[in-house]
Amino acid sequence: MCRRVMLGLGLALLLTACAHLSVIHLDKKPWALGQEDSLTMRFWEFSYTSRLQNNKLVVSGTARPVQGSIPPWATWIQDLWLQIYLSDDQSKVLAKDLRLYLPMALDHTHGVPFEFHLMPEALGSSGPLYVSFGYRMELTPGRTRQTSPGESPQVFFASQGALFQ
Numbered sequence: 001m002c003r004r005v006m007l008g009l010g011l012a013l014l015l016t017a018c019a020h021l022s023v024i025h026l027d028k029k030p031w032a033l034g035q036e037d038s039l040t041m042r043f044w045e046f047s048y049t050s051r052l053q054n055n056k057l058v059v060s061g062t063a064r065p066v067q068g069s070i071p072p073w074a075t076w077i078q079d080l081w082l083q084i085y086l087s088d089d090q091s092k093v094l095a096k097d098l099r100l101y102l103p104m105a106l107d108h109t110h111g112v113p114f115e116f117h118l119m120p121e122a123l124g125s126s127g128p129l130y131v132s133f134g135y136r137m138e139l140t141p142g143r144t145r146q147t148s149p150g151e152s153p154q155v156f157f158a159s160q161g162a163l164f165q
Contacts, residue, residue, distance in 0.1 A: 021093035022165040023085050028130040043069045043158050046133045057118040064111035074139035074156040083134035084116040089127035095120035134161035
């Protein structure tokens, strides 16, 4: 029995060592330094530029909700995470950064500003680099989630991000 457990643990460690984050399922754009660009996902559009600063790649811009993709009653952000991924031509994530936001009103016009800092340990293969974004959001009709007795709260939840492969 002990031998099986040890073999199982060894196999699990081996598989974990081979796994990597991948954005193969996400939309992506070729990375270009100093160029204004945008990437539209299912629920968010990311407008951004990138620059080099102190040996880091800094990507800044604004995320705006995609028109018509979010229910009209969902006007308050209870929980929001935005993430960026820098990947190689095989969609393997080379660097990532995450921003967490406090609750706030969902502003379709001004969106949500962001600034990500990426420090890739290696640049992968000699091919081009790509930028992808991820998000996790929980939207409600207002600041509070209070409802009448017996009534369930309205919550709109969506998430897209890198996966382990």
